[in-house]
Amino acid sequence: MAEAVIFDMDGVLIDSEPLHFKTDTEMLARLGIAEGEDYLNKFVGTSNPEMWRAILDEHGIDRDLDGILNAQRSLKLKLLKAEEWKPIDGIPELIRALRKFGLPIAVASSSSAIFIKEALKRIRLLDFVDVIVSGESVAHGKPEPDVFLRTAEIIGVEPRDCVVVEDSRNGVLAAKRAGMRCVGYKNPKSGDQDLTPAALVIDSFVGLSIATLLG
16 A cells, blocks of 8 residues: 655645746746747656756757756746646545655645745644655656655655646656656646646646555
């Protein structure tokens, strides 16, 4: 039986992917890149440094990466704090059930640590999470397994004893490469994501049992 559950955050716990698309589209425009949400879909789940490094290389732009990341982070936090947010339907009930079941709960997200904590606080889930790991704190972001392997290490469990909940292709691939069971959540706000490598694909958390989640 699984000994820990690791949640991605954006698009799984909170419907924040549109916020990321809005911010990143604005950042693309500032760089003079005429691309939109369809272009950004392939980067869903990857860390911000890796995404912007790839974009700058692809378009042959010589700009300060740290400056771009700081501007992006500030804009995202501004948009996050400007709105009221709720957790995705069914998530609070699932989190409470896992807590009663005694399983450690972790969040492993490609967002920055400051954004993760602020978002969890806004949807009143921060106190339920035992471990938070940002993809920006490991050598390689999703689809590489680093963030999930680091999370398992902190919790103190073997990767094979973890269940990951993801909404992106890159996240599912990262979980699979880490040797973890992955449940894919089909969130229409996360773009066109191929979740077929996941052990289970769902379109709602409402009524999801722990037995089904853990397989």
